[in-house]
Amino acid sequence: xxxxxxxxxxKKRIGLALSLLTGMFLFAASGFAIESxxxxxxxxxxxxxxxxxxxxxxxxxxxxxxxxxxxNLGNAHFKAGQLGQAMAAYHRSLxxxxxxxxxxxxxxxxxxxxxxxPPALSVRQRWLRxxxxxxxxALASVAATLMLLLLTARQLKPRSFEGxxxxxxxxxxxxxxxxxxxxxxxxxxxxxxxxxxxxxxxxVRNGPLEESPESFKATDGTELLVHDRxxxxxxxxxxxxxxxxxxxxxxxxLLP
Amino acid sequence: xxRTFAFSLVLLLVANAVAQKVSASLDRSATSxxxxxxxSITCTNFTPSTQPILPSIPxxxxxxxxxxxxxQLDNGKRTxxxxxxxxxxxxxxxxxxxxxxxxxHKTSLLKPKPLTLRVLPAGQQPKNDNGLLKNAYxxxxxxxxxxxxxxxxxxxxxxxFIDGVNVQMPELTADGFNVAAFPKHxxxxxxxxxxxxxxxxxxxxxxxxxxxxxQLGPVKQSMVLRIRQRQKRRSPFNxxxxxxxxxxxxxxxxxxxKAQTITVKPLPTTDxxxxxxxxxxxxxxxxxxxxxxxxxxxxxxxxxxxxxQGAIESLSLPNLNWPGFKSYEPSVTTKKENxxxxxxxxxxxxxxxxxxxxxxxxxxxxxxxxDPITSRYRKxxxxxxxxxxxxxxxxxxxxxAAGMAKExxxxxxxxxxxxxxxxxxxxxxxxxAPLVARPGFWLLQSIPLLLWLGGLAWRRxxxxxxxxxxxRRARQVAERTRAGLAKLDDxxxxxxxxxxxxxxAELLREQIGLRLDIPAEGxxxxxxxxxxxxxxxxxxxxxxxxxxxTASDQASYAGSQTTGELKANLDLLNxxxxxxx
Numbered sequence: 001x002x003x004x005x006x007x008x009x010x011k012k013r014i015g016l017a018l019s020l021l022t023g024m025f026l027f028a029a030s031g032f033a034i035e036s037x038x039x040x041x042x043x044x045x046x047x048x049x050x051x052x053x054x055x056x057x058x059x060x061x062x063x064x065x066x067x068x069x070x071x072n073l074g075n076a077h078f079k080a081g082q083l084g085q086a087m088a089a090y091h092r093s094l095x096x097x098x099x100x101x102x103x104x105x106x107x108x109x110x111x112x113x114x115x116x117x118p119p120a121l122s123v124r125q126r127w128l129r130x131x132x133x134x135x136x137x138a139l140a141s142v143a144a145t146l147m148l149l150l151l152t153a154r155q156l157k158p159r160s161f162e163g164x165x166x167x168x169x170x171x172x173x174x175x176x177x178x179x180x181x182x183x184x185x186x187x188x189x190x191x192x193x194x195x196x197x198x199x200x201x202x203x204v205r206n207g208p209l210e211e212s213p214e215s216f217k218a219t220d221g222t223e224l225l226v227h228d229r230x231x232x233x234x235x236x237x238x239x240x241x242x243x244x245x246x247x248x249x250x251x252x253x254l255l256p
Numbered sequence: 257x258x259r260t261f262a263f264s265l266v267l268l269l270v271a272n273a274v275a276q277k278v279s280a281s282l283d284r285s286a287t288s289x290x291x292x293x294x295x296s297i298t299c300t301n302f303t304p305s306t307q308p309i310l311p312s313i314p315x316x317x318x319x320x321x322x323x324x325x326x327x328q329l330d331n332g333k334r335t336x337x338x339x340x341x342x343x344x345x346x347x348x349x350x351x352x353x354x355x356x357x358x359x360x361h362k363t364s365l366l367k368p369k370p371l372t373l374r375v376l377p378a379g380q381q382p383k384n385d386n387g388l389l390k391n392a393y394x395x396x397x398x399x400x401x402x403x404x405x406x407x408x409x410x411x412x413x414x415x416x417f418i419d420g421v422n423v424q425m426p427e428l429t430a431d432g433f434n435v436a437a438f439p440k441h442x443x444x445x446x447x448x449x450x451x452x453x454x455x456x457x458x459x460x461x462x463x464x465x466x467x468x469x470x471q472l473g474p475v476k477q478s479m480v481l482r483i484r485q486r487q488k489r490r491s492p493f494n495x496x497x498x499x500x501x502x503x504x505x506x507x508x509x510x511x512x513x514k515a516q517t518i519t520v521k522p523l524p525t526t527d528x529x530x531x532x533x534x535x536x537x538x539x540x541x542x543x544x545x546x547x548x549x550x551x552x553x554x555x556x557x558x559x560x561x562x563x564x565q566g567a568i569e570s571l572s573l574p575n576l577n578w579p580g581f582k583s584y585e586p587s588v589t590t591k592k593e594n595x596x597x598x599x600x601x602x603x604x605x606x607x608x609x610x611x612x613x614x615x616x617x618x619x620x621x622x623x624x625x626x627d628p629i630t631s632r633y634r635k636x637x638x639x640x641x642x643x644x645x646x647x648x649x650x651x652x653x654x655x656x657a658a659g660m661a662k663e664x665x666x667x668x669x670x671x672x673x674x675x676x677x678x679x680x681x682x683x684x685x686x687x688x689a690p691l692v693a694r695p696g697f698w699l700l701q702s703i704p705l706l707l708w709l710g711g712l713a714w715r716r717x718x719x720x721x722x723x724x725x726x727x728r729r730a731r732q733v734a735e736r737t738r739a740g741l742a743k744l745d746d747x748x749x750x751x752x753x754x755x756x757x758x759x760x761a762e763l764l765r766e767q768i769g770l771r772l773d774i775p776a777e778g779x780x781x782x783x784x785x786x787x788x789x790x791x792x793x794x795x796x797x798x799x800x801x802x803x804x805x806t807a808s809d810q811a812s813y814a815g816s817q818t819t820g821e822l823k824a825n826l827d828l829l830n831x832x833x834x835x836x837x
Contacts, residue, residue: 035682038682042680061688063685064685064686064688067683068679068683069682071678072679075676075677075678078675079675096686102679105676106675108672115585117584117585134690145701149707151708152708153711155711186692206406206465206534206570208465209466211466211467212465213465213534214534215533215534215572216533216572239585240585240587241589
């Protein structure tokens with residue numbers, strides 16, 4: 001053993017341990033900071049300072065998102081009279097927890113208040129959105145891992161699998177099916193170009209220019225399907241088939 | 257049924273009879289003495305019984321260059337053409353009118369339009385062979401050059417070409433306009449001067465989005481022209497089949513039509529109706545409401561249909577948010593009556609619910625638009641519709657309009673009066689990007705895949721070894737040799753000559769057996785005399801092998817040897833092994 005190496009090892013170990021400890025400390029400290037920000041936002045909400053609470057909840061989202069955080073953000077926007085932003089936050093929360101009854105109820109209530117008809121969903125979209133993208137991913141991942149582990153075991157112990165083709169075929173079929181469904185869910189997730197009007201009366205024009213004549217006005221909370229973008233204007237369609245161009249600052253997109 | 261069929265047949269025959277015609281064209285209108293031009297006489301929808309009768313013109317010589325036949329089916333309409341190709345060779349310079357050309361069809365003589373040909377002296381080339389003789393050009397034809405903002409301008413793009421393929425869609429530059437997609441084009445033929453052109457017509461609609469002098473165009477279009485190559489001067493040395501077969505050159509071209517200036521006027525601000533929402537065109541309105549007798553809380557469907565000419569798809573419903581009614585967003589259906597969507601109707605169906613029994617009518621419905629032809633605003637009105645609302649105990653439910661997509665919901669027993677309160681647990685924070693979009697997930701997911709690939713590789717290797725006895729033996733010998741050499745080293749250091757030579761002979765036998773592919777047992781120093789060894793081993797190796805076997809035999813009889821001698825034998829053994837490999 002090289003004595004020089006031996007003399008360096010304890011120092012290295014101490015350095016590594018210190019780095020780990022510092023990392024853990026910083027991680028814990030940032031966690032505490034986020035928690036305290038969240039609690040402060042909750043306090044602002046309960047004292048009726050909804051706009052300030054919304055701003056603080058939004059600040060927390062820069063460190064990560066959770067269904068509860070987005071739910072509270074939606075509530076703060078709703079109470080501040082910002083229906084479009086509230087609905088966008090509820091939708092984002094439902095993307096993480098699609099079967100959450102409280103979020104669904106609040107979204108429905110906000111939608112009624114906005115008197116807006118959402119763009120119709122196809123049967124495929126409704127079915128795929130019963131699970132979150134994370135859940136679809138986990139399902140497909142577990143199925144694929146199981147199949148691959150069984151395939152590995154068959155290579156190592158082929159005799160154990162002799163005369164038992166279903167041991168491979170069944171997990172393979174499940175893995176393929178869940179993989180296909182995951183692909184559909186991913187496509188649906190990233191192609192969901194919805195946006196919500198965030199001001200009281202947003203002007204929808206015939207073309208993507210400030211000079212274009214006004215086509216109609218969309219009220220706060222109106223759900224829009226975004227088809228295209230030209231400069232600062234988005235080509236949109238409402239739930240009732242009205243089409244036009246709206247300024248991007250007047251809407252809150254679902255995908256940031 | 258049979259009558260209809262017979263009538264259709266008669267109509268088809270009549271149409272075919274009417275469509276029988278003769279046209280003539282020259283491939284160019286100017287040439288020089290001795291340079292032939294091609295005269296095509298095309299008979300459409302009939303086959304002439306005799307050759308065409310050509311005029312006798314001093315200074316021009318006509319010679320037949322064959323015939324061709326063509327069939328075309330367009331939208332179920334069949335068109336046939338029979339073409340006589342005639343070479344016209346000028347013998348003298350001057351201006352000629354080729355007329356009359358006559359084609360006999362049954363008992364009548366059909367005559368195409370006269371053709372003109374300018375012939376220059378020999379050796380001179382026509383200076384300008386463009387003009388009407390151009391092989392292809394494109395035209396941009398807006399139906400108007402002055403319009404109001406929001407007014408739809410139908411636009412035609414016409415592509416003229418004599419012969420060509422691979423025609424691309426036109427590219428119209430239209431900054432400040434909203435341009436509709438091009439529906440399917442129409443194809444016709446048109447004679448201009450001596451030439452017959454194929455004409456492709458593309459129609460679209462441009463809606464100006466701002467006021468001022470706007471440029472519509474240019475239009476760019478690319479295609480590949482098929483240009484008939486000029487007939488060389490006749491001489492006895494030319495190819496005798498020149499002129500009997502078509503000689504075409506394919507030339508890709510990019511055509512362009514100049515931009516047109518469109519003056520776009522703003523909509524007048526005077527007399528603009530209060531409910532005007534940007535509709536420009538000419539429209540009529542139909543409206544109805546039903547039922548007109550109901551209980552408080554029951555829905556009434558108000559149906560408004562706006563028909564006419566203009567940008568139908570961008571029409572929006574007049575405001576129906578009446579006091580005393582709860583209104584929901586309307587459903588909309590659009591019916592286009594031409595491919596560009598400039599003619600048609602848009603129907604809005606809106607559900608309204610009277611909130612009390614004091615309401616006696618559905619209010620008047622108003623729709624305003626600007627008529628660009630009369631340059632005035634017009635207001636269309638329908639209603640009011642008398643209504644009888646009976647008092648009832650049914651509450652007006654603040655539910656979302658029917659037909660709305662349902663989200664998965666929890667059954668509710670009581671109507672919600674406010675949003676549900678906030679949550680006090682943050683929950684686990686995750687990145688905004690979904691799991692499937694994170695590289696770490698795919699890295700982790702690749703572990704079972706790599707395990708499987710590793711297993712697959714291991715399995716293949718094992719199978720390969722099991723099915724290859726020579727390889728297996730080579731591995732066993734290599735293993736045995738590695739262990740044996742280490743043991744020999746130790747034995748040499750210990751001076752144990754007997755064991756050393758026994759081990760050495762054993763290793764040597766294994767290596768030679770492997771090399772010569774014979775069993776190792778029983779191999780002695782005499783092996784080097786065998787034909788296989790003579791063939792596969794060089795002389796040095798054979799001598800060394802013999803030395804080693806001899807030393808081994810001597811050691812078993814003579815007993816002890818020094819460590820140096822044993823080391824020397826070990827080195828020799830290594831040398832032999834190296835040579836055997």
